[in-house]
Amino acid sequence: MKMHLLILTLLLQLQAIVIPTTLALSICKNSCGNIPINYPFGLQDGCGAPQFRNMLNCTTDLFFQTPSGSYKVESIDYNKKSMVIYDPEMSTCSILQPHHDFVMAEVQTAIIPPSQDTVFVLLNCSIDSPVLNHYKYLCFNFQGHTCDELYGSCNAFRVFHLSTTTNSSPPCCFTSYNTVKFMSMNILDCTHYTSVFDTAKLRGVGPLDWVYGIKLSFSVPDVGCGACEKSGGTCGFDTDTQGFMCLCSSATNSTRDCAGGSVISSGQKIVPWTHCSQLLVSFLAVVTGLIKVPLILQI
Known part of the structure; x- marks a missing residue:
């Protein structure tokens, strides 16, 4: 007993x-397609870090969610703490897209902003654009490249050069994300934009060979x-x-x-x-x- x-x-x-x-x-999904999903990111609520909550969405591909839309994630480098995204509505050397703004939430700007080696290029700007007048200091020299080179090399941008009544191309502006963060394309008075990254490697490299997209730099709590x-x-x-x-x-x-x-x-x-x-x-x-x-x- x-x-x-x-x-x-x-x-x-x-x-x-x-x-x-x-x-x-x-219990957390650790990949989307061929892109690994590690901390601080997560696809399900409760996975990853709370600061990055609901930033990623996995359908057939991985997308980064912002107030202005969903942007395809090309890659995530966890060692360098960087993510490359692509805006399907931005213009590139090979395609001219309609007017579009790129906007991030305040928390995104704080913890996963565009990297310092990402340059936003404002195209076909009016001579009255604020970045060509009161805020002209926001435009900087981009590895020796010029607006004429950009308009002359890219098939998509040649229309700007051809549409001018003078011998000069319309102004453009090489600037940082902070410019488009605080001023919309309407305020900037520029009709299109494009963005490139790894800019330190682009001196002497023509626009046809630029790496188009937006690189984001994130911090890990x-x-x-x-x-x-x-x-x-x-x-x-x-x-x-x-x-x-x-x-x-x-x-x-x-x-x-x-x-x-x-x-x-x-x-x-x-x-x-x-x-x-x-x-x-x-x-x-x-x-x-x-x-x-x-x-x-x-x-």
Whole structure:
């Protein structure tokens, strides 16, 4: 009778054990197409860092969401902390697009702004444009390139050169994101824009060979994500408090990591695997009759 009670006690304690979450599969999607999705980004709410909440959307491709639209993500470099996006509505050397503004949310401008080596080029500007008058200091020399070179080299931009009644091309302006951040294309009085990155490599390189797109530079909040990942968890956050959360499984989340004894969202306690092993050994020993004395086990 005592033996039966002891076996029953062991079974009940084993049933209450939460298997170590280092063995659990990640509950956050870790890729979209061929682009890996790592911290601080996330595709599901609660994954990644809260500052980057709802910035990415994965359909057939990965897109970066801003107030002015969705922009295809070309690549993410987690070592250099950069993301390259492409605006399908901006003009390039090969295609002239309608009037368009690129706008980011304030939080995006703060934590994932366009990099310093991304240049915005305002095209076909009026002589009354503010960047050619009161704010002309916002335009700078771009690796020795000129408006005439841009209009003459690109098929898409030659229409600007041909439409002028004088021998000169309409003004353009090489500037930074801050200019288009504070002034819309209507205020700037320029009809089109394009953007290029890795500008340090473009001296002496013609517009046909420029790398068109927008490179964003992001920062990674230091909240102890490394310890979480080493323990087998995935870095995320509480969707209510936005506090850091180490996601261990669909049922267990830790405020630190997925090691033994961490507090989890369901109010349970993760039992270290060593304790679980001891209980299993004791159980087998009792069943085989190797241990005759009742054991008192506590977790």
